[in-house]
Amino acid sequence: MLSPGTDSRGPSTTFSGMAEAAVRAAGPDDVAELARVQVSTWQTGFENLLPPDVLAGLDADAAAAELARVLEQGPATVHVAVEGQWLVGFCVVGPSPESESAGANDVPAPDAGTVALVGTLLVEPRWGRRGHAGRLLAASxxxxxxxxxxxxICWVPERSQSLVGFFQRAGWVPDGVVRTLDAGGRPLREVRLTGSLGLDLV
Structure with missing residues (x-):
């Protein structure tokens, strides 16, 4: 699930200005914090898209185990956004499975072997609108x-205008393929966007 973070609130009333922001490769020591960011961001950022029982049942330990596996085995890469001492978001990008890039008729894309999938892009809402999502996407x-x-390519909830708009500002466009997922008994319709990997976002 993708969520660049659209909340306009700052990180803390004790923060004066914006501390140094950067993007770096994730490491094993980041796993617990990555899992916390994932669970908290889903619970605060997707309350209008996913059922409450699904959000309440998110498991940080399971998320940490999956993230640790990705970091250890690949082939996806994980980048993290930091502001000062805080880890505020992360992005997972790797080779797309053929089924994810296929056409609406399930015919494989001609370039299926060189398509990258943005599988996760999360920034905690309280750190939103500070450029972290753009820097994460560009680096990844x-x-x-x-x-x-x-x-x-990426899949985003069709109802999330902020997410669709974010990728469109990066130059990505809907390619006409949609899918409907079962989100705890509630249908969640997603659109697929595609675009260049050569981004210049700040």
Whole structure:
């Protein structure tokens, strides 16, 4: 699930100005904090999209185990956004499974072997509107390009205008393929967007 973080609130009333912000590769020591960010961001950012019982049942330990596996085994890469001492978001990008990039008729895309999938892009809402999502996406897409990928795709909830708009501002466009997921008994319709990995976001 993707959520660049659209909340306009600052991180804390004790913060004066914006501390140094950066993006770096994630490491094993980040796993617990990555899992916390994932669970808390879903619970605060997707309350209008997912049923309350689904959000309440999110398991930080399970999320940590999956993130640790990705960091150890790949092939996806994980980048984190930091502001000062705080880890505020992360992005997971890797080679797309053929089924994720296929056409609406399930015919494989001609370039299926070089399509990158943005599987996760999360920024805690309280750190939103500070450029973290753009920096994460740009760094992650650059790493994918360095690994031989030629374009990117992502799936976003159709009802999330902020998410669709975020990727469109990055130059990505809906490619006409949609899917409907079962989100705890509630249908969740997602649209697929695609675009260049050569981003210049700040």
């Amino acid at each position: 897409c650059a790493a994918a390009a360095d690994a031989g990928m030629t374009r990117g």
